Amino acid sequence: MTSTGAESADAVVIGAGHNGLVAANLLADAGWDVVVLEATAVAGGAVRSAEVTAPGYLSDLYSSFYPLGYASPVLNGLGLERHGLRWRHSPDVLAHLLPDGRAAVLNRDPEATAASLEAFAPGDGKRWLHAYDDWRQVAEPMLGAITRPFPPVRDGVTLLRRLRVGGALRLARRLVVPVRKLGDELFEGAGGPALLAGCALHTDLSPEEAGSGVYGWLLAMLGQQVGWPVPDGGAQKITDALVDRLTERGGRILYGARVDRVLTARGRAMGVRTSGGALWRARRAVLADVPAPALYLDLVGAAALPPRLVEDLAHFKWDGSTLKVDWALSAPVPWTNRAVAPAGTVHLGADVDGLTTYSAELARGELPRKPFLLVGQMTVADPSHSPPGTESLWSYTHLPFRRNWRAEDMAAHVERMEQVLEEAAPGFRSLIVGRHVAGPADLEDGNPSLVGGALGGGTAAAYQQLFLRPIPGLGRADTPVDRLFLASASAHPGGGVHGAPGANAARAALARDRAVTGGLYAATIGAAHRAVYR
Template sequence: METSDAIVVGAGHNGLVAANLLADAGWSVVVLEATPQPGGAVRSGFVTAPGYLSDLFSSFYPLGYASPVLAGLDLDLEWTRSPDVLTHLLPDGRAATLNTDVARTMESVERFAPGDGERWKNAYDDWKGVSGPMLDTILTPFPPVRGGAKLLRRLGSVEALRLARRLVLSVRELGSELFRGEGATLLLAGCALHTDLSPEEAGGGVYGWLLAMLGQEHGWPVPAGGAQRITDALVARLRARGGTIIYEAPVERVLIARGRAMGVRTADGRTFRAQRAVVADVPAPALYLDLVGKRWLPARLVEDLAHFRWDGATVKVDWAVRTKMPWKNPAAAGSGTVHLGADLNGLTRYSARLATNEVPSEPFLLLGQMTTADPGHSPEGTESLWSYTHLPHRDHWEPDEIAAHVDRMEAVVEAHAPGFRSQVVGRNVYSPADMQRENPSLVGGALGGGTAAAFQQLFLRPIPSLGRADTPVDRLFMASSSAHPGGGVHGAPGANAARAALARDRAVLGDLYRSVINTGHRAVYGRA
């Protein structure tokens, strides 16, 4: 039996963040990863053609770049950006472009409606006034006391109430209140659809506003050399502090005695003892139902898990393109990210198909021009390109269904970039099943660890609870994107779990901490 202060289950970026913070506190840490490599959904590889590097799952990291969690780790990373942040291409050929130069963004959205340029600047000024405390509020455990207090002091009670109202608007409603033309609203709406929310859903506006304003402030940076550099930096930092990662070691059970997590057992029968904490970077259903088991859980928690909702499935295609993209509208040429395939009403129709478990016949695409953002991704004059779109969350997809949808995706790209298909020299397709095979946490191709809908956020994530990393099992903490504040590469769930573990461990204060947490869990779930 191997013994350490903490066992971290899963070497995704959240698990690695938690492991690093615990190692910083002087703890001995062992990370157990089910697959042969670290990183989870933050990885790169050569999967299309020689010399073309692809970011396999996630890419473009505005939240990661701005995250106080990752900044606090002082990772050895070099960031780079595309000339333009984002372009939304409309079916009629027009384009709205976001650039870190606010004057250029203003010029683009002004073409859609007189005055929208100034309205965009006003929206950005509003963001700059709250960006710091807003990120603190979003990325810290619930309730966000410090960040919330900073926001209240900065805004005052009346403006804070107005901000609270803005945070629950749909992105269509928010856009209609802020702007007069479709261009600026589409910049927000396309960003909101990085989640599984439709333009009509409550709370969608905050996602669109957050990502668009981060893009205006910082751009959407990428690590020079690919997403893998984030993972490599986290792994190197952990190893330098004495942490250990064991690969191909899937955990099948959290070992519990007297209601306390004592360690884990892997699928091959090995036992790892945790003297202080078990931290799990796995989805909530897997943690509670598979690794813990109903015996150790309040009945009401198990009942609530039946209502846990995944975010949508994802199909992702990477292409190696021998030329730069032949865009009909040159506005897209300099953007790292391009949204295409729908105007605002089209986004609503696309989302409605997903909501009714239908395959969208005209998919909305998020497309990344990685070489435009980081020239090291492929040879000069070429493009390492990816695109993804959503499908309904299902248990199984037939290969011919995926192939047909990839054809639809390529048709959308071809319509905006005639001749694109003829320039493709290599292609890789990840179906929802492929994503889960590569990273077991991407269940059914869900990228966010659960829906971003308002009914599964804050103290409702992953189920109605305390909105914290603590679980009803003493010294077991959830560090995955199923926990507050959810998906995205920012490290907050991992940091929150590490801080909760450290707080629980502090002698007399730790006993008081656990007493408070137990009282909260009994209030929510009753007794186990």
């Protein structure tokens, strides 16, 4: 205790989601005394596992397959394998099952993927291999640019040197082209566009929206390059490794410690207060792994912020709500098209045109009549998820964003989801021995950062990315409150389990604290914020 009755630490991190844990680890590596205050009873946020369907069946409660996590320079730099993290791959990475029964299959062997796409149109196999060659040329600096603070100067220079002006301009175009347009440009048949569009629909973007192409291209090409692996023993193993690494370095995590106020004085974050009345003084920084509206409006308060920032937050857009169902099955899914069976992830229920219809229904605030499903065959990817000869299966689908849903609407939509699966795999329902339904409210209850069941910390639309994320500004972790840093998916580069927002916040806190440059840093950031928010 200090003389004022408040406990203290060099850094107080709000939230023990994976981004908060990444930030805490990096600060601990720098020798800082770090405490993480977590509102719930467990660490991990949306990276957790438990048995919720039936005994012996393990389910990943939120996120599951991790191409970005596996490839992330941030997570790789932490050496989590030394803390028990091991990766597993399904035989096939991804299968997109089209309404006509054909399937486009992505395998880590490029020739196998090419053969699948060649069956849709002559030449599409070679077109896929050419697209993959283009990706390999830019993959390393692209991932660096994604996971480092904006603007990514070093990686941008590397890309320019490799691609020269013409190639860089073509890459810039690819970053904004809609995924329908990209699929049409790259392929002749339906298989390649379906793979790209299905990957893009992991976000809240439609196939016609600007920027949807880069998400489809990124996830598909990462699948080709590194696969979509899962942690051996469930998503929880990522969290366990981060927690183990942090505590080994002296970091502390307090559970059931819900922060209800960031304490400020003279425009500077001084510490936090929890809902139980405990005070924590932050000697160097406060980092917040919470959504941007919660940080600014709830924890800091409008009175301590520039009025223009508060006005901009009124236009902050969440990504869509989510409905997730886990099933314990007594046998593997009885797919009619057996090419789907070895895939860890299955996209199901629509071709590109169907995805456009589905997205339009969501945009109108309607529950889609035939939902597009993202399906995870967890036992296929990691046999430890369920007993031999069975399957631990999950599926989620997007909903229009709402905080409140009627139970009968969710039950009806679960019925629609199961009908889509039954049509593709007759007899599916007869195999169900356990079911766990997590609607938007359930997801938020388990992880308060998943507001309304929104998984991405805010829309992936181009108008809320880069220097526009979470609102028009610097696109950095710094905030208008000195020594306060945004470390959640609401910050650049957004959602996904890659640790970049947490790492960026830690880097910003360290830069701010350096004795030689601290004054200049604070003055520069302060001047930039005044220019934006005055």
